[in-house]
Structure formats: structure tokens, C-alpha cells
Amino acid sequence: MEATQNATVVKMAHLQKSFGDNEVLKDISLTIHKGETVVVLGKSGSGKSVLIKCMVRLLDVDEGKVSILGSDIFSLNRKELNLLRMKIGFLFQGAALYDSLTVRENLEFPLRQSGKPREEIDALVMEVLQSVGLEDAVDLMPSELSGGMRKRIGLARSMILKPEIMLYDEPTTGLDPITAKEISNLILEVQKKYNTTSIIITHDIQCARITANRMLILNNGVFVAEGAFDELKKSEDKLVHSFFE
Amino acid sequence: MSKPVLNKMTEPLLLSKSKRDAVTLKNKNDTLKGMKAFFTEVTSLTFFTGRFFKELFQPPYEFNELVKQAYLIGNKSFYLVAITGFIMGLVLTIQSAPTLSQFGAESWLPAMVAVSIIREIGPVITALICAGKVGSGIGAELASMKVTEQIDAMEVSGANPFKYLVVTRVVAATLMIPVLVIFSDAISLGGAFMGVNITGDVSFSLFFSQVVEAVDFADVFPAFIKTFFFGFIIGLVACYKGYHSNKGTEGVGAAANAAVVMASLLVFIIDMIAVQFTNLLINY
Numbered sequence: 001m002e003a004t005q006n007a008t009v010v011k012m013a014h015l016q017k018s019f020g021d022n023e024v025l026k027d028i029s030l031t032i033h034k035g036e037t038v039v040v041l042g043k044s045g046s047g048k049s050v051l052i053k054c055m056v057r058l059l060d061v062d063e064g065k066v067s068i069l070g071s072d073i074f075s076l077n078r079k080e081l082n083l084l085r086m087k088i089g090f091l092f093q094g095a096a097l098y099d100s101l102t103v104r105e106n107l108e109f110p111l112r113q114s115g116k117p118r119e120e121i122d123a124l125v126m127e128v129l130q131s132v133g134l135e136d137a138v139d140l141m142p143s144e145l146s147g148g149m150r151k152r153i154g155l156a157r158s159m160i161l162k163p164e165i166m167l168y169d170e171p172t173t174g175l176d177p178i179t180a181k182e183i184s185n186l187i188l189e190v191q192k193k194y195n196t197t198s199i200i201i202t203h204d205i206q207c208a209r210i211t212a213n214r215m216l217i218l219n220n221g222v223f224v225a226e227g228a229f230d231e232l233k234k235s236e237d238k239l240v241h242s243f244f245e
Numbered sequence: 246m247s248k249p250v251l252n253k254m255t256e257p258l259l260l261s262k263s264k265r266d267a268v269t270l271k272n273k274n275d276t277l278k279g280m281k282a283f284f285t286e287v288t289s290l291t292f293f294t295g296r297f298f299k300e301l302f303q304p305p306y307e308f309n310e311l312v313k314q315a316y317l318i319g320n321k322s323f324y325l326v327a328i329t330g331f332i333m334g335l336v337l338t339i340q341s342a343p344t345l346s347q348f349g350a351e352s353w354l355p356a357m358v359a360v361s362i363i364r365e366i367g368p369v370i371t372a373l374i375c376a377g378k379v380g381s382g383i384g385a386e387l388a389s390m391k392v393t394e395q396i397d398a399m400e401v402s403g404a405n406p407f408k409y410l411v412v413t414r415v416v417a418a419t420l421m422i423p424v425l426v427i428f429s430d431a432i433s434l435g436g437a438f439m440g441v442n443i444t445g446d447v448s449f450s451l452f453f454s455q456v457v458e459a460v461d462f463a464d465v466f467p468a469f470i471k472t473f474f475f476g477f478i479i480g481l482v483a484c485y486k487g488y489h490s491n492k493g494t495e496g497v498g499a500a501a502n503a504a505v506v507m508a509s510l511l512v513f514i515i516d517m518i519a520v521q522f523t524n525l526l527i528n529y
Contacts, residue, residue, distance in 0.1 A: 053397075058397050082404075083403065085401050085403045088401065090398070092397065092398055093394070098398075098399075099390075099393075109399070109404065110404065161402070
């Protein structure tokens with residue numbers, strides 16, 4: 001059991017990414033083990049979202065390697081990449097719900113080509129909706145949902161394939177403090193229920209406090225600090241300290 | 246002595262040689278940049294078209310989305326196409342009647358209007374309306390999906406957004422625009438019948454028999470075939486502009502606008518090629 005929990009799930013080595021002359025990621029190396037919840041904290045424009053997008057090959061890197069569940073994602077062909085992506089859930093900043101589809105159709109979307117029978121798909125939809133507490137929203141359109149509800153449905157959609165890894169891109173951005181806390185607690189619940197490995201990109205210190213096993217601080221394209229929430233809170237480094245003020 | 250008035254036309258003539266050289270160099274650089282942008286766009290669109298044909302024949306197929314898009318394109322454009330088609334037939338007839346009557350050829354009016362509508366005006370006007378209605382709709386929809394990361398979300402869920410969004414819309418436009426053109430032609434002929442009866446008195450059976458007599462296979466078939474190309478180019482350009490949009494919400498408007506302009510221009514170019522090709526075949 002201990003060995004399984006210590007298995008390396010994500011390994012990034014010397015990652016570099018630039019947009020023109022702008023070096024966004026300079027030399028990123030990171031190893032994440034199964035069951036961990038790692039929070040990457042950083043200011044706006046520090047490269048957090050670029051980092052998480054490189055992890056699922058939404059962006060290509062200039063240098064370095066990313067290994068997810070033992071596969072080097074930049075050497076996979078399209079079919080292999082899609083199979084790997086089905087083991088990864090991704091909650092986007094704005095939830096990225098498909099505007100023209102109902103909540104039910106949004107949730108069913110990742111299952112379209114799975115060949116599962118109708119009853120099983122319906123059961124999965126209701127299961128993930130119950131997990132996020134929004135069973136009644138099943139037939140609503142995304143435009144009828146509040147910001148917090150959209151995030152919950154986005155989370156439900158990313159959970160429907162029972163992924164081994166969950167990536168959260170600014171899960172609490174744009175929400176009021178109460179809803180932000182609810183979403184942070186929900187992330188924690190989901191992590192416990194499905195035993196996923198989670199990587200959360202945020203600048204919300206409350207979200208980090210609730211969810212993180214381990215925190216990393218990204219600044220100017222490099223990790224400048226790493227540790228548990230309480231360790232970093234005690235740091236005397238000016239930049240690290242500024243996040244806790 | 247009063248100071249000479251400078252404007253943009255006279256100013257360069259009064260510049261020193263070094264300044265004139267700088268202006269010339271800037272103009273050359275702008276031209277080169279424009280040419281580079283044009284060839285980059287053409288290359289990118291060519292690769293996009295290549296990917297479309299590659300994905301078109303590879304399973305899995307998105308039949309449900311194809312049917313939905315075909316319904317949306319056909320149903321949502323039908324009334325617009327019907328109204329414009331009717332007006333087109335009516336106006337063409339009313340405008341042509343005085344000229345034909347000067348030559349004592351009023352009886353040729355149904356035949357002349359029918360050939361004009363079926364060969365040229367019906368397909369081109371309907372395609373232009375669809376370039377505006379369908380092209381802007383698809384361009385804005387895909388651009389908005391791109392900006393709000395919905396396309397990225399499809400990609401990371403293991404789906405193929407190109408197949409789901411692009412292939413279905415291009416095929417739907419290719420299949421539905423010919424259908425809309427057929428409707429438009431029929432309604433235009435209805436408008437023409439009304440136009441003929443404003444100035445004269447022609448029964449429907451006489452009007453219909455004159456139309457059928459005037460129009461032959463060489464009029465209908467090439468005109469029908471080119472509508473598939475119109476549909477294809479409208480769908481393809483709209484998807485291309487939407488799929489490659491950027492610059493946030495500003496990019497959504499720009500994508501919709503560019504989709505309409507480029508698709509309309511390409512409709513005319515395809516029409517010109519189709520006419521030349523048809524003439525060559527007929528003469529051969």
C-alpha cells in the first residue's frame with residue numbers, strides 16, 4: 001500500500017517554455033506522488049496556467065520532459081495521448097462548459113465514444129452530480145448557472161471518467177469567499193472519495209490552506225519555495241511571506 | 246509670403262533624400278509583411294483543408310452532431326433565403342420587363358428570368374446570404390469556444406474537437422446550401438410569376454411550361470454542382486477563422502467578420518472558375 005502511494009504519477013524535468021522573447025517557464029522540475037495534493041501558488045502572469053497546460057500537452061514545451069503515469073507525453077501519438085488524457089481530469093478557470101449543450105449533455109460528452117449502455121451513462125451522470133450537490137441542475141443550460149454552479153458542474157464533468165489525476169486551473173478565481181471556500185472543500189472531498197492525485201494552480205491562499213499537502217511557489221518561471229502550508233507560512237522570505245499576508 | 250500648405254500628396258516630394266529613402270524602405274517592408282501574412286494564411290488554410298479531408302474519412306464519425314448542424318443550417322437560414330429569393334425573382338422580373346418590351350420580346354420574360362435565376366443569381370445570392378448568416382454564426386461560435394477554453398476542454402477530455410466541431414459543420418454546410426439554393430430558386434420563380442402578372446396576365450401553367458422549355462440540363466446541372474463548392478468553402482472558411490481566432494473577445498468579432506468577407510470573396514472566385522469550366526465543357 002505504501003509503495004503504491006509513493007508511486008510517481010507526474011514527473012517534470014527541466015521544463016522550458018517561451019512565447020517569443022518572453023521566457024515563461026525557465027527550468028521547472030517537479031515530481032508528484034500518487035494521492036498527493038500539490039498546490040502551485042504564484043502571482044498573475046507567473047506561468048502557472050502555462051505549466052498546467054504543458055502537463056496535458058495543450059501547449060508544447062521548448063525543452064524538458066513531462067512524464068505522466070509513466071508515459072512521456074511529448075512522444076505519444078494522438079491516439080495514445082487521448083487515452084492518457086482520459087485518465088486526467090482538468091477543471092478550467094472559467095469551467096469551460098459547452099454553451100450549446102445542457103448540463104446532462106456536458107457531463108455525457110467525455111463518455112460519447114465509450115460504448116457504455118444508456119443506463120450506465122445516466123447512473124454515472126447522477127453519481128457525479130450528487131458528488132457536487134447539483135442533481136437538480138441536470139437539465140439546465142450553462143447560461144442558467146451561477147459562477148459557483150458552473151465550477152461544480154465543470155468539476156463533475158472532469159470527474160466522470162474517474163481520472164487518476166486532477167488538474168485545477170484557478171478553481172476559486174472569480175468566486176465570492178463563501179463559494180470559494182465551498183469549492184475548496186469540495187475539491188478535498190472529491191480527492192478523498194476518488195483517491196486522485198491533484199495539482200491545483202491558484203493564488204488563493206485559503207484554497208491552498210484547505211487543500212494542499214505540499215505547496216510550491218512559482219515566480220518568474222522558476223519554483224522559489226517548496227513545503228507544507230505551515231512551513232511556508234513561517235518563511236521569512238519576502239515573496240513567500242507576501243502570499244500569507 | 247505665405248507658407249505652402251502641405252498635405253499627404255505633396256509632403257513626400259518635399260522630403261530630403263534620406264527621408265524619402267526611409268519612406269520607400271518602410272513601404273517595401275509593409276508590402277513584404279503583407280505578402281508574408283497572405284502566404285502564411287494560404288498555407289495555414291491549405292493544411293486546415295488537408296486535415297479536414299484526413300479526419301473526414303477516419304472513424305469515429307459524429308453523425309448526431311452532423312444531423313444537428315445540418316438541421317440548424319437548413320432550418321435557421323430557410324426563412325431568410327425564402328424571403329430574399331422571392332424578392333429577387335420579383336424585382337428581376339419587374340426590372341427586366343420594360344427592356345424586353347422595347348424589343349417586343351415580353352413573351353420571353355419567364356424564360357429569361359428562369360435561366361438567370363437557375364444559372365447564376367439564385368446560387369450566388371443564396372451563397373452570399375449563407376456566407377453572412379451561416380459563416381458569421383459558425384465563425385463566432387467557434388471563436389467564442391476557443392476564447393472560453395471550451396475547445397481545450399474537449400481536447401483534454403480525450404475527444405477530437407476538430408472532428409466534432411469542424412468536420413461536422415463543413416459537411417453540414419456542403420450538404421445544406423445546395424438544398425437551400427433549390428428552395429431559393431423555386432421561391433424566386435414564384436416571385437417571378439407574380440412579377441409577370443403585375444404587368445400582364447400569364448397563367449401559372451403557361452409560365453411553368455415556358456420556364457421548363459427554356460431551362461435544360463446544361464443550365465441546371467453545373468449550377469447545382471457549384472453550390473456544393475459554395476457550401477464547402479463557406480463552412481471551411483468559417484471554421485478556419487473561428488478555430489484559429491485569438492485576442493480574447495475582440496477576436497470573436499474579428500473571426501466572424503473575416504469569415505464573412507473571405508467566404509463571400511471565395512464564392513465569387515469559385516463562381517468565376519465554375520462559369521469558365523462550364524463554358525469549356527459545353528464548347529468541347
